[in-house]
Amino acid sequence: MIDVNAFRSISYGLYLIASHGDGGRAGCTVNTFTQVTSDPLQVSVAVNKDNHTASIIEQAGRYTAVSLSQDASMDLIGKFGFFCSRDVDKFEPFAVETDASGCPYIAEQAVARFSVEVTDSVDLGTHMLFIGTVVEAERLSDDEPMTYAYYHAVKGGKTPPKASSFIADRIGDAVPPSASGDADAHEDAPKIRYGWRCTICGHVEEVDELPDGFSCPICGVGKELFEKIEL
Known part of the structure; x- marks a missing residue:
């Protein structure tokens, strides 16, 4: 084993x-x-x-x-x-x-x-x-x-x-943070900010949504290989 x-x-x-x-x-x-x-x-x-x-x-x-x-x-x-x-x-x-x-x-x-x-x-x-x-x-x-x-x-x-x-990196990785907010959160709670992280090189774009045709400025992959994360 x-x-x-x-x-x-x-x-x-x-x-x-x-x-x-x-x-x-x-x-x-x-x-x-x-x-x-x-x-x-x-x-x-x-x-x-x-x-x-x-x-x-x-x-x-x-x-x-x-x-x-x-x-x-x-x-x-x-x-x-x-x-x-x-x-x-x-x-x-x-x-x-x-x-x-x-x-x-x-x-x-x-x-x-x-x-x-x-x-x-x-x-x-x-x-x-x-x-x-x-x-x-x-x-x-x-x-x-x-x-x-x-x-x-x-x-x-x-x-x-x-x-x-x-x-060692492709097996056993932590589950990425959920991209969904808490629907029951108090209305006075701070607004959650989101970004997009490249799953290949780790680069983070601090935007709500990635535009069509976007590619990672570090490793060049397309938006389909980005994951939404909480900032």
Whole structure:
């Protein structure tokens, strides 16, 4: 027996992974970047093989990782988490720097950045696990790093289907708040305000009704994938 809700007890951070190769620059949001040894300083990251970023990392043999701060915007997280680098320049319009090798990284809304040379890779079926040596590391701010739990509980974020932890998000989710008001509520009670939350990325539109043809400004899905919520 496997209780998939048990996976919610595993702690993660939230990171932006980026690389640069013949196919241009690419990046994605992950929660799988982690330190594996201290001497030498080695890290690993698992990236879905369908992500353009995975192929660019394989080609370049290096990547950067940025630890996002708690104040990181859903615009930034969503741009790197729900779009494809083949189709969209995810780095625009954010502040971008490059490391000594010319590998890009987002230089805002972040706590620290790392540059990694890939030394080994493991095919995990749906994902590639890249193991590498840290060649550069720098603290970028004194902000608190964002955890994956904070992303879900405070930011209201969702897990992309290609993420390693997607099963933990699609099974056992809390039932969304009811969209119906209390018909027996006292007439002097404060008026309930409603909004619409994207069930894919968690973006919230604070409007009574979504117009026809509306699409999420973060992940691009249509209004049919929004749920009505109480604000």
